[in-house]
Amino acid sequence: MNDPAQKREFDLGALLAERGAERYELHTKFLNHQLPRMLHTIGFDKVYERAEGAHFWDADGNDYLDMLAGFGVMGLGRHHPVVRQALHDVLDASLADLTRFDCQPLPGLLAEKLLVHSPHLDRVFFGNSGTEAVETALKFARYATGKPRILYCSHAFHGLTTGSLSVNGEDGFRDGFAPLLPDTPVPLGDLDVLARELKKGDVAALIVEPIQGKGVLEAPPGYLRAAQELLHKHKALLIVDEVQTGLGRTGDFYAYQHEEGVEPDLVCVAKALSGGYVPVGATLGKDWIFKKVYSSMDRVLVHSASFGSNAQAMAAGLAVLSVMENEQIVAGVRATGERLKSRLEALVDKYELLSDVRGRGLMIGIEFGRPKSLKLRSRWTMLQAARKGLFAQMVVVPLLQRHRILTQVSGDHLEVIKLIPPLIIGEQDVDRFVEAFTAVMDDAHSGGGLMWDFGKTLVKQAVANR
Known part of the structure; x- marks a missing residue:
């Protein structure tokens, strides 16, 4: 029998406990140094401790909803x-x-x-x-x-x-x-x-x-x-x-x-x-x-x-x-996807910054467009002049920061957010996303607040990178 007191040749748990807090420093020094820089700039430099299904948890026990599925690899969620x-x-x-x-x-x-x-x-x-x-x-x-x-x-x-x-x-x-x-x-x-x-x-x-x-x-x-x-x-x-x-x-x-x-x-x-x-x-x-x-x-x-x-x-x-x-995953995707898409489509007429909702199943694009009102239009024009795609980034950030929902901008210079969550998300997850997205849109259309302040930060960053 192995002696419990005997030191293991390789102990992954011990290594992570000892060095896990260095994750961002290690990436900066030895891997793609622009990744931690980008994550810090947009406030995505989180420390996730564990994951299950369509959810992450940080060290404080906060729950995050994953609408990204690792760029689609986590079809069944994490740790099925x-x-x-x-x-x-x-x-x-x-x-x-x-x-x-x-x-x-x-x-x-x-x-x-x-x-x-x-x-x-x-x-x-x-x-x-x-x-x-x-x-x-x-x-x-x-x-x-x-x-x-x-x-x-x-x-x-x-x-x-x-x-x-x-x-x-x-x-x-x-x-x-x-x-x-x-x-x-x-x-x-x-x-x-x-x-x-x-x-x-x-x-x-x-x-x-x-x-x-x-x-x-x-x-x-x-x-x-x-x-x-x-x-x-x-x-x-x-x-x-x-x-x-x-x-x-x-x-x-x-x-x-x-x-x-x-x-x-x-x-x-x-x-x-x-x-x-x-x-x-x-x-x-x-x-x-x-x-x-x-x-x-x-x-x-x-x-x-x-x-x-x-x-x-x-x-x-x-x-x-x-x-x-x-588990009849494909049938579940059809039902859940229809619920998510139809609820988002109902918001298009409500928000002038929201121009289209499209896709099939649980692959949905939310596109933003030029607003009609003068106040919002001037701010939109400022963002577009700096770099197309900044407004979509302005939406993605508060979804994570305030509502603990992970999403992504669907490509460079695109005003589109892509939703590709794990295929096993349920009605509660759909409702959580729609409620959070609605709150972010309300904030964006108020014409002030933290969202547009963050937009100014993104503009400065975009101009500096030219």
Whole structure:
């Protein structure tokens, strides 16, 4: 037996107890130094001690509502007991994982379960992230078609590694990292531009988010189906990026399934697939594409990932899909999302600074716009002159500071807040958010108070960073 008094070789709890208070200093010194600086500037430099479901708690026991879900990875909330138990079980099983010269059962079982939700697709490649899933799709599309060029949509976000950055529609992410791959932006929903590019004969694929994460912009009705027909006519592929929209987020298992007849050639999945516990990504595709890429035994490792298909990620994925089925997560998202969206839509006519509420399921965008009244319009103009997106930041900050609700601005220079909470939030969480958001809007429309004072601070910061 181990002597309780004997010092452990590595004690994580003791390390965190001893050094946890240094978290912001450690990031400033050894990691991205701009992160703690940014968090301090906007008052987001909180110290969260624990989390469960859709809630955090700080050292004083204050409860925070999470409407961000770790950028969408925490689909089932934090520390779901079924996923947590699956990880304990797989570690206790002492599997011969990642030998690389055998075929473990878990990847095959997870692929089988995933493909049930996309019956027109046949095979899966497992990587470690959404950007890897996109990189895989880009490589497979170019090899399968023999063509070099990928089309992507303006304002798209598909990741930040070099290949996925090439199909990123935001210049702020691309600046300084050229030259990238030979790829071309097309407006989301514009079939004429798509057809014109396809006629050039060198397009391998179009990659598209059914609902863009940046701005929460949905593809127009009928666009995906029509684009698919155009692409196939020109022997090009449709790649659908479901990294954020997939696994129930929009009220269907995949967001492309809201439109009848859409059957992508390749689908990218990640984020919520492991319940937020383990990095994971998956690229689902048609049989002929995989067989063309892996055309011989010599090409068996032509595309692979060192940690791809690892046992922890596969076990977590299987547990997540089991929970989604057993707890009817997708149906719950439809009901809760409708409650949240309808209550927010009812506020549009009440507040002149609120211009639109859009999205599906539990992926909702709240957009702000130029007010009509002279007093508010002058303040709005001041913010816009300094930097577009400052008003949305002015809303996000009091939601956290005064109401303990974590949200995010939906992209650089956008006056949009994106709500992507854990899919398990309930009616009380919806009511809490709407009441808090209403209070913040009341304050903003009063024309004074702390909110506009904070706006002046943001303006000074924006001007200083130019």
